[in-house]
Amino acid sequence: MGHFITFEGPEGSGKTTVISKVHEQLAKTYDTMATREPGGIAISESIRKILLAEGNDMDPRTEALLFAAARRQHLIEKVLPALETGRVVLCDRFVDSSIAYQGFARGIGTEEVMNINRFAIEDHMPDLTIYLKLDPAVGLHRIESNKRDHNRLDTEKISFHKDVVLGYNELSENYPNRIKIVDADQSPEKVTRDVMKIINQYLEQGVDHS
Template sequence: MSYFITFEGPEGSGKTTLISKVHTQLSKSHEVIMTREPGGIGISEMIREILLAEGNDMDERTEALLFAASRRQHLVEKVIPSLQAGKIVLCDRFIDSSIAYQGYARGIGTEAVMEINRFAIEDHMPDLTIYLKLDPEIGLDRISSNQRGHNRLDAERIDFHKAVVSGYNELSENYPNRIRTIDASQSPERVLEDTMEIINQYLNQEVNQS
């Protein structure tokens, strides 16, 4: 059976590292692909460069539309075909990122962002979302102390990053069955353990119900 599992969280929450480890674990018993947003395919990676390049100041609605455009192409070119082939798709960010970053932090509003993305994704929502909850100041400290390059969003004021977390927190409260929260301030080993427990429980439940 195919499943679409997304990973969300503020900057520096450890999503990329976690997804790689989850991919390794799940690949022992399932056919799994790992991808990211914005990006994952050629066109979307080019849009990613525009969106994240420092100095590319843009209108907040332009930003939201570019994220949605990248999402649409990535979805139809990579995610949907992989799901149709019976694979588990692990994706670094999806629609919840747009709601948290553009809807909440940019102040566009959740409904406006949802409207753009309904057109982009139609009815293709994640089956399960792992939300890595983290104080934004801790996340930004992690970024400044490791080797990851900075991008345009990293450079936003702390109030922006706090609004992103507030958006994610509200989303996790509104959709508790889909969005499962992990304390990302824990050790990487504990974060992986908690995440795999949630994913395996979900997969086993789905198998038993089928």
Template sequence: MFITFEGPEGAGKTTVLQQVANRLREEGIKIVVTREPGGIHISEQIRGIILDQQNTMMDARTEALLYAAARRQHLVEKVIPALETGHLVLCDRFVDSSLAYQGHARGLGMEEIYQINKFAIESCMPDMTIYFDIHPEVGLARIRANENREVNRLDLENIHFHEKVRAGYLKIAAAEKERIQMIDASQSIEDVYQRVLHIIEARMNR
């Protein structure tokens, strides 16, 4: 099964993903944990270009194409082989991020970004997506308070950009209620972790 974790900056999805993965491994489940952009050598190199704070002149379409390229390589080199060998794949971000960030927040059009990514991923969509919903002010405040978290180029965008990102995610969630499970990420990390674990275990048992 392929499960993705999505959400605006500072939503806590990466922390919760690791907690859930550790718990499921204790239960004897074969898991591959990965992230986008990144997860494998080529895609991590592309990630460095995308998120470099010095690359403020990057064109929005260039950014979208780089994400799609990193996604394609990550998919064929890591995600699909893991699924074919019976692993549960937990991925920090996937195609919904491109729809929300480049499609909606950058104003390139969600359908246009979907078509770019449709070419990249073919028919490989997540079986389930956990969306961590949080107001941008709260998420960005968490980032500023966390000295250990990397601060990337997207973190430097103004509040209006992050509000558009959230609006994009909410639009996707409303359209795909069967795939996307929405979580109130403003709760404590422990509460969010327990909720996410329950959702995933229930889906696996079903």
């Protein structure tokens, strides 16, 4: 069985950049695949467009269900087959995102969101999660500075993004053996070095997933 490594963090935390750099480095030694949520396959990419399109205001539970649906198809169609062949899978977001965004920031409740996702993923949790921790105001400023295309979540009030970070902080406290914190308020090169150190230690020694 391979290794399932997920990357989490608020908007503008640099996940896409870091995953690209980490993938490039790991691929020198391991059979590595990078993917993302929501997305990664045709069905999930179609759901992504609905979820992130500006103007698509929707009920929070509808949002949570759509994320879970995209996650399920992506997991079954792409992630699990890769893991079964022994690959290292790097995934931009997974269940922790739903708990932070819908459970905490939308106020649905962590257990309610987790129940939806238990049905979607069964018992397939990440082996290791990298949490790119960043002040939400810094992340939103980065998005503006980099002229990245806005999505529906970018336009939420700052209070929403602060709640997302509070959700991630609580998750990292509850699952310290799985979720490893990296300071994302550094250069991409320094963040990548910190992430690679954690991943290499995990791949060489393994971790306690409890």
